[in-house]
Amino acid sequence: MAIDLRSDTLTRPTPGMLDAMMSAAVGDDMFGEDPTVEALESRAAEMFGKEAGLYCASGTMTNQIGIRLHTTLQDEVICHKYSHIYLYESGGIASNAGVSVRLLEGERGMITAEQVEAAIQPDDIHAPVSRLVSLENTMNKGGGSCYDFDEILKIRKVCTERGLGLHLDGARLFNALVATGQAAGQYGEVFDTISICLSKGLGAPVGSVLLGTAKDIKRAKRVRKAMGGAWRQAGYIAAGGLYALENLVERLAEDHAKAQAIASVLEACDYVEEVYPCETNILIFKLTEAYSNESFLAKLKEHDVHAFGFGPQLIRFVTHYDFTDEHLERLLTVLKAI
Numbered sequence: 178m179a180i181d182l183r184s185d186t187l188t189r190p191t192p193g194m195l196d197a198m199m200s201a202a203v204g205d206d207m208f209g210e211d212p213t214v215e216a217l218e219s220r221a222a223e224m225f226g227k228e229a230g231l232y233c234a235s236g237t238m239t240n241q242i243g244i245r246l247h248t249t250l251q252d253e254v255i256c257h258k259y260s261h262i263y264l265y266e267s268g269g270i271a272s273n274a275g276v277s278v279r280l281l282e283g284e285r286g287m288i289t290a291e292q293v294e295a296a297i298q299p300d301d302i303h304a305p306v307s308r309l310v311s312l313e314n315t316m317n318k319g320g321g322s323c324y325d326f327d328e329i330l331k332i333r334k335v336c337t338e339r340g341l342g343l344h345l346d347g348a349r350l351f352n353a354l355v356a357t358g359q360a361a362g363q364y365g366e367v368f369d370t371i372s373i374c375l376s377k378g379l380g381a382p383v384g385s386v387l388l389g390t391a392k393d394i395k396r397a398k399r400v401r402k403a404m405g406g407a408w409r410q411a412g413y414i415a416a417g418g419l420y421a422l423e424n425l426v427e428r429l430a431e432d433h434a435k436a437q438a439i440a441s442v443l444e445a446c447d448y449v450e451e452v453y454p455c456e457t458n459i460l461i462f463k464l465t466e467a468y469s470n471e472s473f474l475a476k477l478k479e480h481d482v483h484a485f486g487f488g489p490q491l492i493r494f495v496t497h498y499d500f501t502d503e504h505l506e507r508l509l510t511v512l513k514a515i
C-alpha cells in the first residue's frame with residue numbers, strides 16, 4: 178500500500194468522524210440556521226477565548242478574509258517571505274484586499290519584533306501604510322517550526338504601539354500547541370484574528386475557522402458571502418471539524434514522534450547532507466549531490482513512497498493520521514536501503 182507523505186491534507190475521515198458527520202443536525206447556514214456549524218464556530222471561539230468564529234471552505238479563505246478585515250487599499254502587510262499567504266494563495270493579498278506586501282527574511286520562516294519594527298513604513302505619502310503583521314505557526318516552509326511565544330509577545334507589543342493588526346495563519350497551530358505545551362487561550366489573547374485549519378493534521382475533510390471579535394466576524398461573514406463562500410447545510414462537514422477538535426488534537430504528538438523517528442534514520446544516511454530541525458509533523462532534509470530532487474523522488478516512488486520536493490535538493494515529508502506504524506517501519510527500511 179502506498180505511503181503518502183506529500184501532505185497532512187491527505188487524511189480521510191476516521192470511522193468516528195464519519196459517524197458524527199452522518200448524524201449531524203443541519204439547516205440553512207446562510208439563514209443562520211445550521212446548529213452544527215454554529216456549534217463548531219462557538220466551540221473554536223471558546224477554545225481560544227475569542228468572541229466569535231466563522232467556518233469557511235479553506236485556510237486560504239480564512240486567511241484572505243482576515244487580511245481584508247484589517248486592511249484597505251494602499252496598505253501593506255508585513256510577513257515572512259516564506260508565508261503561505263504570500264507564496265501559495267494565488268496572489269490573493271493583491272486581488273482580494275488590494276494591498277502590498279513587505280517581505281522579511283528569518284530563521285526557518287520566522288520573524289522577530291525587531292525586524293517588524295524596522296519594516297514599518299514612515300508616515301510619508303510615497304510609502305504604503307503598514308497596517309498588518311501576519312505570522313504563521315507552525316511555519317510550513319520553515320519545516321513545521323514553532324515560534325517562541327516570548328517573541329510573539331514582543332511582536333504584539335510593537336503592533337499595539339504602532340497601531341498595526343496582528344493575524345495568525347494557524348493552519349497547523351494545534352501542532353505547535355501540542356509540541357510546545359502552549360495553550361490556545363494564550364494565542365487568543367495576543368492575536369486579533371486567527372485562522373485554524375481542521376483539514377490538515379486534525380483530519381477533517383473540509384474547512385477552517387476564522388476567529389476574532391464579534392464585530393470582525395460579522396464583517397467577515399459579508400466578505401465570505403462576496404467570495405461565494407456562504408454555506409447551506411454545511412453542518413455535515415462542520416461535524417467532522419467539531420469531532421476533530423474534540424478528539425484528535427492530542428494525537429498529533431504521534432505524528433511528531435514519527436517525524437522524529439524518520440529524522441534520526443535520515444541523519445545516518447549517506448545521501449543526506451542535512452536534516453533540518455524537526456519540531457512537529459513536517460520534516461525537511463537536504464540531499465547530497467548523489468541525487469537530484471527528481472531522481473530521489475523517483476527512487477522513493479519505486480517503493481510506492483510519495484513525497485514532494487521543496488526547493489533545490491530539498492525533500493519534505495509530512496506525517497499524519499493515515500501514516501501508520503506499519504508505514505513507518507516500511508519507510509525506515511526503504512530509507513536505510515537506498
Ligand SMILES: Cc1ncc(COP(=O)(O)O)c(C=O)c1O
Pocket residue numbers: 186234235236237238240261262313316317346348349374376385
Ligand atoms: C500554512 C498554511 N496556511 C494556509 C493553508 C491553506 O489551506 P487550504 O489548503 O485549506 O486553503 C495551508 C495549506 O496547506 C498551509 O500549509
